[in-house]
Amino acid sequence: GAVVSQHPSRVICKSGTSVKIECRSLDFQATTMFWYRQFPKQSLMLMATSNEGSKATYEQGVEKDKFLINHASLTLSTLTVTSAHPEDSSFYICSAPGQGGSSPLHFGNGTRLTVT
Amino acid sequence: GQNIDQPTEMTATEGAIVQINCTYQTSGFNGLFWYQQHAGEAPTFLSYNVLDGLEEKGRFSSFLSRSKGYSYLLLKELQMKDSASYLCAVRDSNYQLIWGAGTKLIIKP
Numbered sequence: 118g119a120v121v122s123q124h125p126s127r128v129i130c131k132s133g134t135s136v137k138i139e140c141r142s143l144d145f146q147a148t149t150m151f152w153y154r155q156f157p158k159q160s161l162m163l164m165a166t167s168n169e170g171s172k173a174t175y176e177q178g179v180e181k182d183k184f185l186i187n188h189a190s191l192t193l194s195t196l197t198v199t200s201a202h203p204e205d206s207s208f209y210i211c212s213a214p215g216q217g218g219s220s221p222l223h224f225g226n227g228t229r230l231t232v233t
Numbered sequence: 234g235q236n237i238d239q240p241t242e243m244t245a246t247e248g249a250i251v252q253i254n255c256t257y258q259t260s261g262f263n264g265l266f267w268y269q270q271h272a273g274e275a276p277t278f279l280s281y282n283v284l285d286g287l288e289e290k291g292r293f294s295s296f297l298s299r300s301k302g303y304s305y306l307l308l309k310e311l312q313m314k315d316s317a318s319y320l321c322a323v324r325d326s327n328y329q330l331i332w333g334a335g336t337k338l339i340i341k342p
Contacts, residue, residue, distance in 0.1 A: 123275075151330075160320065160334040161276070210275050221266055221278035222330065229273070 120144055121213050123225025130201055130232055138196045138228045140211030146191035147213035151222065152184075155208045167194040201232040235259045237333035239321050244339045245311055253306045253319050253336045261326020267295050267306045268320040270335065276320055279306070308338075316340045 120143040130136050140150055150167040165186050166174040173186035185197040198205055208229055212222040237257045245251040257265070264283040268276035282288055282297035282304060294307040306319055321333040 158337075161332050163330075163332075208273070219264065219281050219283065221268075221281060224275040224277070227273075227275045 121147075121211065121223045121225040123211050123228060125228055126226055127229045128231070130230070132202055132232055133200055135197055135199045136201055136230060138198075138209055138211070138230075140194045140196070140213075140225050142192045142213050142223075145213075145216070147194070148191060149214060150188060150194040151212045151214075152186065152194075152196050153210045153212065155210065155227075161210065164196075167196075169194075198230065201230070203232045206230055206232045235325065235331050237321055237323060237331055239319075239333045239336045241334070242337045242339065244341060245308075247311055247313060247340055247342050249311050250307065250309050251311060251338065253308070253321075253338065255304045255306070255321035255333055257302050257304070257321070257323045257331070257333075259323050259325045259331055262299060263324040263326065263328055265295075265297055265304050266322045266324070266330070267293075267304075268322065270318045270320060272317075279319075311340050313340050313342070 122141045122143050124139045148169045152164045153161040154164050155161050163176050164179045167186045167188040169188045169191055175181045183199055188194040208227050210227040211225045239255045266281050267279040269279050270276040280295035282295050287296045292309045297304045318335040318337050320335045322330045324330055
C-alpha cells in the first residue's frame, strides 16, 4: 500500500530557531500533500495544502511567512517552522491523497515539535 | 458553515459493542471516512462510505445515511487495544476533508 514517510518523528528546539520537517511519498507520486497540526486533545487542523511546482495554499489564520512549505518534487514536501516559539509546540502531520475516489488520505507518522 | 459532530468521549467494556455516532452538515458530500488515532500517533484509515448502508470490515462496521447526514462506527468484541480516538471526516463538494473533533473511546476491563 501507499506509504508516507515523515521525518523527524520528534524534535526539540530552542525558541527563535527554525525546524524543517520532511514528508515523502515512498511508492507513489503526490502532486498534493496536506499539512496538519494537532494540539493535545484536539482534532486535526489543516494548515496548508502543498502543491508540487507551485505555491502552497494556506488556511485562514496560518502565517505563510512563519510556516514555509516547499513541494519541489512529486515525492517530497517540506514544512519549515521559522523562528519557532513555545506556542508552536504541537504534533505536525503530513498526508497525501490516495488514487481514486474511495482512497483515504495516507498519513505520515507525525512530528512532535517541542520549542523550549 | 460546515460542521461535524461526534461525542467527545465514550466508555465501554472489553468484549462489548460500542457505536460512535457522527452527524454532519457540509457543502456537498463526496464520501465519509472513519479513522482511528492512538495517542501520539498519526490517524490510520478504518472505513469509507459513499453510498447509504452498512460496510462491514471484520470487527468494525460503518453505516451511512446521506439523507440524515448521519454515520456511525460500530466496534464489536472490544479489545483493550481499541482504546483510541475515532475521527469522522467528510469530503465536501470541493473534495476537501472536513474533520470532526474525534471521539475518545475508553475501554475498561
